[in-house]
Amino acid sequence: MSDGASVMHLDMDAFFASVEQRVNPALRGLPIAVTGAAKRTVVTTSSYEARALGVRTGMNRFEAKKQCPSLIFVSGNNAKYMDVSTRIMEIIKGFSPLVEVYSIDEAFIDISGLRGLFGSPLDIGRALKKRIKEETGLICSVGIAPNKLMAKLASAMDKPDGLSILRPCDIKAHLQDMPVGTLWGIGPNITSRLGLMGIKTCGELGRANAGILRKNFGIIGERLGAMGRGEYKDPVRPAGFEDRVKSIGHSMTLPEDVWEREKIKMYLLKLSEMVCARARRHGLQGRTVCLTLRYPDFFTFTRQRRLSRATNDTHTLYRAAKRTLSTMRLRAPLRLIGVSLTGIVEGTRQLPLFTEDKQREKLLAAMDEINGRFGHSALTWSALLEPERTPGVISPAWRPSGVRKIDVG
Amino acid sequence: MKFVINKSDFLKPLARVQGIVEKRTTMPILSNLLMNVKDGKVEISATDLEVSIKDVTATESISEEGSVTINARKLYEIIKAFTDDTIKISSNKDSKVTIKGGKSNFNVMGLPEKDFPVFPDMEGSTLHKVRVDTLKEMIDRTAFAISTDETRYNINGFLLEKNGNKIKLVATDGHRLAVIEKEDDLGLGDSARALLPRKGLMEIRKLLDEDGGTEFSLGITDKNLMVSTPHTTMIVRLLDGEFPDYKRVIPEGNDKMAGADKEDLLLSLRRVSILSENRIKGVKFKFSDSKLVLSASSQEIGDATVEMEVNYTENNNENLEIAFNAIYVIDLLDSMKEERVTIALKDNLSPCIMRPEGSLDYTYVIMPMRL
Numbered sequence: 001m002s003d004g005a006s007v008m009h010l011d012m013d014a015f016f017a018s019v020e021q022r023v024n025p026a027l028r029g030l031p032i033a034v035t036g037a038a039k040r041t042v043v044t045t046s047s048y049e050a051r052a053l054g055v056r057t058g059m060n061r062f063e064a065k066k067q068c069p070s071l072i073f074v075s076g077n078n079a080k081y082m083d084v085s086t087r088i089m090e091i092i093k094g095f096s097p098l099v100e101v102y103s104i105d106e107a108f109i110d111i112s113g114l115r116g117l118f119g120s121p122l123d124i125g126r127a128l129k130k131r132i133k134e135e136t137g138l139i140c141s142v143g144i145a146p147n148k149l150m151a152k153l154a155s156a157m158d159k160p161d162g163l164s165i166l167r168p169c170d171i172k173a174h175l176q177d178m179p180v181g182t183l184w185g186i187g188p189n190i191t192s193r194l195g196l197m198g199i200k201t202c203g204e205l206g207r208a209n210a211g212i213l214r215k216n217f218g219i220i221g222e223r224l225g226a227m228g229r230g231e232y233k234d235p236v237r238p239a240g241f242e243d244r245v246k247s248i249g250h251s252m253t254l255p256e257d258v259w260e261r262e263k264i265k266m267y268l269l270k271l272s273e274m275v276c277a278r279a280r281r282h283g284l285q286g287r288t289v290c291l292t293l294r295y296p297d298f299f300t301f302t303r304q305r306r307l308s309r310a311t312n313d314t315h316t317l318y319r320a321a322k323r324t325l326s327t328m329r330l331r332a333p334l335r336l337i338g339v340s341l342t343g344i345v346e347g348t349r350q351l352p353l354f355t356e357d358k359q360r361e362k363l364l365a366a367m368d369e370i371n372g373r374f375g376h377s378a379l380t381w382s383a384l385l386e387p388e389r390t391p392g393v394i395s396p397a398w399r400p401s402g403v404r405k406i407d408v409g
Numbered sequence: 410m411k412f413v414i415n416k417s418d419f420l421k422p423l424a425r426v427q428g429i430v431e432k433r434t435t436m437p438i439l440s441n442l443l444m445n446v447k448d449g450k451v452e453i454s455a456t457d458l459e460v461s462i463k464d465v466t467a468t469e470s471i472s473e474e475g476s477v478t479i480n481a482r483k484l485y486e487i488i489k490a491f492t493d494d495t496i497k498i499s500s501n502k503d504s505k506v507t508i509k510g511g512k513s514n515f516n517v518m519g520l521p522e523k524d525f526p527v528f529p530d531m532e533g534s535t536l537h538k539v540r541v542d543t544l545k546e547m548i549d550r551t552a553f554a555i556s557t558d559e560t561r562y563n564i565n566g567f568l569l570e571k572n573g574n575k576i577k578l579v580a581t582d583g584h585r586l587a588v589i590e591k592e593d594d595l596g597l598g599d600s601a602r603a604l605l606p607r608k609g610l611m612e613i614r615k616l617l618d619e620d621g622g623t624e625f626s627l628g629i630t631d632k633n634l635m636v637s638t639p640h641t642t643m644i645v646r647l648l649d650g651e652f653p654d655y656k657r658v659i660p661e662g663n664d665k666m667a668g669a670d671k672e673d674l675l676l677s678l679r680r681v682s683i684l685s686e687n688r689i690k691g692v693k694f695k696f697s698d699s700k701l702v703l704s705a706s707s708q709e710i711g712d713a714t715v716e717m718e719v720n721y722t723e724n725n726n727e728n729l730e731i732a733f734n735a736i737y738v739i740d741l742l743d744s745m746k747e748e749r750v751t752i753a754l755k756d757n758l759s760p761c762i763m764r765p766e767g768s769l770d771y772t773y774v775i776m777p778m779r780l
Contacts, residue, residue: 308558319560349779350584350689350734353760354653357583 004168005121006112007236009143009151010092010128013160015105017047019084020074022137031055032072033064036253044076048160081105084136091131095124100236108148110236125163145171149232152184171230175202183227190217190224202228248286249340250274257296257333264334265322270384271339272318276311279341280368285310286341289320293328294336303328310345314364314381317341410475411499412446412468416491416510419451422464423485425619425641426455428612429462430481441478443525444498446471455481456526460609462616463528463642469495479506479519487515529644531635534628539576539593541617541625547578547589548614550771553740555607556582563650567610571629572600579655585737586655586774601629604652609634609645616643659774660760663753665729667696668720668766671750674701675742677715681705682735684713690735691778696721696754697728705735731757732778738763741773 012018016034021027031050033043041061054067064071085104092099095118098110111124118124125142132140141162143154150166153174157164166174180202181191197216199205205228213221226232250271258264268291279285287310294300305324311317321339352358370379377384423442431439445452449471454463477500484506488496493511500506504519548567556564561583568579577590613636617625620638628635635644682690685705695702701719706712731754742750747765754761757780763773 307560308556316560323560345689349691349732351758351776351779353581353584353586353658353774353776355657356653 004146005144005165006110007145007148007151008109008111008121008125008128009145009148009155010107010109010140011143011155011159012088012105012138012140014045014047014051015085015138016045016076016081017050017074018138019081020077021047023080027072027074030072031068031070032074034074034076035061036076042253046071084138087136088132088138091135092128094131095128098236098238100238108151108236111144122163122165125165129161129163147230147232148234148236149184149227150230153182166230172203175206175228175230178202180205180228186224186227193217194224202230204228206230245284245344247290247340247342247344248275248279248284249290249292249338249342250278251292251336251338251340253294253336254334257335259330259333261325264325264337266383267337268321268325268339269314269318269381271337272321273314273381273384275339275341276314276317276364277368277371279312279344280364281372283347284344285312285347287311287343287345288341289317289324290338290340290342291321291324292336292338292340293330293334295330295332296335297332298335300336304342306343310343312341312347313360315360410444410446410477411473411497412451412471413495413497414451414466414468416488416494416496418466419496420485420488421619422453422466422641423481423488425464425616426453426462426481427485428615429457429460430455431457432482438478438520438524438526440480440482441520441525442481442484443476443478443522445476445522447474454525454528456528458526459606459646460612461526461529461644462612465640473499475500476522477504477506477519478522478525479517483517484508487517529633529646531628531630531633531644534630534633534635535599536626536628536635536637538624539627541620541623543576543591543593544625544627545614545617547576547591548610550589550744551578551580551587552607552611552614553580553744554582554585554587554773555580557607558582562648563604563652566607566648566650566652567605568652568655569603569605569629569634570601579652581653581655584734584776586658586772587741588655588659588772588774590770603629603634604648604650605634605645606648609643613643613645616641658760659772660755660762663755663759663762665696665754666720666722667701667752667754669701669717669750669752671742671745671748671765673717674750675739677703677717678735678739678742681713681715682739684710685735689778691732692735692738693730693732693780695728695730729754729757730780731761732780733761733775734778737775 017032020032020034029049031047031053033046033050033055035042036044043055043057043059043064045057046055050068050071055064055071061073081104089099089101089107092107092109096109096111096114100108102108111121114124118127121144125144129140129142132138139161141155141159143151143157143164145151145154145166146168150171154164154166178201180186180194180199183202194205199208205224208225210222210225213225217224252271254267287307289305289307290302292300292302303324305320307320352361367379371377426442430442439457442453442455449468450465451468452463452465454461487508491510491513497509498506500519504521506517506519508515551567555567559565564581564583570577575590575592577588579588616636616638620641622638626637633644633646635642678692681703682692682705684707685691691705693704696719699718699721700716702714702716704712704714741763745765749766750763751766752761752763757777760774760776763775764771
C-alpha cells in the first residue's frame with residue numbers, strides 16, 4: 001500500500017478474436033472479426049490486424065467488409081471462450097485470492113498484500129502477463145492503481161500487451177483534461193447531462209460543487225465528483241462477496257429480426273425459463289418483470305410490470321411478460337428481446353395450498369435437476385423445440401460462478 | 410328533460426356511483442352516468458361494464474321527461490358545491506345539460522342516451538331475500554384472503570354457492586383459504602354457483618352498508634349476479650374461470666388443538682414480526698404445554714421472541730414447531746369480533762385450520778412456510 005498501487009486490472013486483448021487465432025493458426029496475423037449467430041452481421045470483437053484497418057465492434061458485416069475487404073468472419077463459439085476464460089482466472093487466483101472476475105475477459109485483483117511474495121506491483125504485472133502468455137498463448141493489458149476505477153483506466157492506456165501504473169501523485173495531472181466519458185461507469189447519458197452543466201473534463205468534474213452534483217444526480221452525484229478526482233471506494237469483491245444481486249435477466253439478439261407475435265412469445269418463454277431456472281438455482285425470487293426490446297435501428301426500450309408477489313415460476317414470469325407485450329404496438333420487427341426479474345428477494349419457503357401448485361413446484365424442481373445433470377435445455381417446454389439453437393453473444397455480466405453464471409449454448 | 414330535485418336527496422346516489430364509473434377509460438361514455446327522468450323520479454345508472462348500478466330518487470317536480478348522460482364526477486362535484494337546497498336540471502336536444510342552484514348556473518356538455526351501454530337484464534333469475542347482516546359478515550370474513558395476483562384470474566374472485574337455504578362464500582390466494590357458510594331463514598330456494606369479481610362484491614358491501622335496510626334481494630343468472638335494495642339495483646358480471654377444488658384442501662384430522670386469546674396473539678404477532686425477514690413476515694410458532702413461543706429473525710438485524718399463554722393439547726406430549734406468514738394470521742385476527750381463536754394443527758408441513766372459538770360455519774386454512 002505504500003505507493004498506493006493496490007489494485008490491478010487485467011483485460012485480455014481482443015479476447016474472442018485472439019482465442020480464434022490461437023486455435024486456428026491459419027487465422028494468425030490476419031484481419032478477422034468474430035460475429036454472434038451465423039445469420040447475424042454485427043462484429044463483436046475483431047483482431048488487432050482488423051482494427052488497424054478500421055473495423056470496429058458494432059459494425060455490421062457490410063460496413064466492416066467495406067473498411068477491410070480481406071476481413072475474415074468467424075462465428076463465435078462461447079463454450080471455447082468460457083473454457084479459456086476459466087483457465088486464465090485460475091492463473092490469476094494463483095497470485096492472489098482476492099480476485100473479482102468482472103467479465104469473461106476482465107478481472108480486478110487486490111495486490112496490496114503481494115509485495116513480499118512477488119515483489120513490486122510492476123513485477124507482479126510482468127509475472128502474471130508472462131504466465132498467461134505461456135499457458136494460453138494470449139496477450140493482455142494490465143493497469144495498476146490505488147483503486148478499481150484508476151486501474152481500469154490504466155489498463156487501457158497502453159493496449160495491446162500493455163503494463164501501466166498510475167501512481168497517486170500522477171492521477172491529478174492525468175485526469176485534468178481527460179473527457180469524463182473516458183471514465184468507467186460514465187456513459188453517454190451522464191456525459192451529456194454533465195455537458196449541459198458545463199462539465200466536460202474529469203478535472204472540471206472533480207472540482208464541481210458537491211451540492212450541485214447532488215441536486216442534479218441524487219446520491220450518485222457525490223460519487224461522480226469523487227470519480228472526477230480519481231477516488232473510488234468500491235473494493236475488489238471476490239466471488240461470494242458481491243453485493244446482493246438486484247436483478248436476474250437474459251437477453252438475446254435474435255438470429256433474424258422477428259415480427260410475428262407467436263414467435264416473439266416463444267422467445268419470451270425461452271428467456272423466462274432461463275431467468276427462472278437461474279433464480280430457482282439460487283433460491284431467489286423477483287417481484288418486477290422487465291421486458292427489454294430492440295428494433296433493427298437499435299432503438300431500445302423497456303417496459304415493467306409489478307407482480308403481486310415475488311416469483312421464480314417460469315410460467316408466471318412468461319404470462320406477465322406476454323401481458324406486457326400485448327399492451328404494446330410494435331413499429332418494427334424486433335432485433336433483441338430481454339426478460340429480467342428485479343426486486344429480488346430470498347425465496348419465501350411459503351408452501352402452496354393447492355395440489356396443482358404443489359405439482360408445478362415439483363415439476364420445476366425435477367426439470368432443474370435433470371437440466372443440472374444433463375445440461376441446460378436437456379428437458380424443456382415443447383413450445384420451444386422449433387427454433388434452431390443460437391449461440392448468441394456472451395453478456396458482459398457473465399461470471400464463472402454464482403448467480404451471474406449464465407449457461408450459453 | 411327538465412326537473413327540480415332536493416340537493417341532499419340527489420347527492421347520495423351521485424356519491425354512490427363514483428366508485429363504479431371508470432376514471433381512466435378508453436370509452437369516454439363510461440365516465441358518464443345516465444339520468445333518466447320519468448314518473449316523478451330520476452333514475453341514475455352507471456357502469457364500468459363489469460359492475461352496473463341503477464338508483465332511483467324522487468324529484469320535487471318534473472316539467473319535461475327525458476334522458477341524457479353527463480360526466481359523473483363533474484356532476485357530483487357541482488351538486489356538492491351548491492349551497493342552495495333546490496336544484497334545477499335541464500337538457501336540450503344537443504345533450505347540453507344546464508344545472509341551476511340559487512344564482513349559480515352551469516352548462517355541461519353531455520352525450521345522448523343512445524351511446525350508453527344497455528343495463529344488463531336479469532331475465533331468468535328468481536330473486537330471494539337475504540339478510541343484509543348475513544352477507545356483510547360473510548364478505549368481511551373472507552375478503553382479505555382473495556388473490557390480487559392478476560395473472561391468476563380464477564382466484565381473483567369470490568366463489569359464491571347457494572344451496573337450499575344455505576349460502577357459502579369462498580376466497581383464496583393459493584396460500585390460504587377462507588370459507589363461510591350461513592343458513593338464511595328467509596329461504597334462498599334453488600342452488601347456484603358464481604365466481605364474483607372482487608371489485609363487484611366490495612361495491613355490494615358498500616351498498617349494503619349505506620342502505621341501512623335489514624334485507625335485500627339476491628338473484629343469479631349464468632352471467633350476472635344482482636343485488637337490489639328498495640332504491641338501488643346493482644348487477645355484477647360474473648368471472649369466467651374454474652375456481653380450484655377448495656374442498657380438497659380443507660384438512661381433516663388436525664388433532665393438535667390450541668386455543669389463544671385473540672388480542673394477545675394479535676399484539677404478540679405484530680410485535681415479533683418487526684424482525685421478520687423482508688416483506689414476507691415469516692414467524693415461527695412453537696407450541697408446547699400451555700405455552701406458545703413466537704420467534705422471528707432477520708439476518709441483517711437480529712431476532713426476537715415473544716412468549717404467550719395458550720391451551721395446547723396434543724396426543725403424545727410432543728411439541729410442535731411451525732412457521733407461518735404472520736400477515737395471514739393477523740388478517741384473520743383483525744377480522745374477528747370474538748375473543749378467542751382456535752388453532753387446529755397436524756404437523757409443520759400440513760395446512761392448519763384457524764377459526765373463532767366455537768365457530769361452526771367458518772373455516773380459515775393457512776399453509777405453513779418451510780422452517
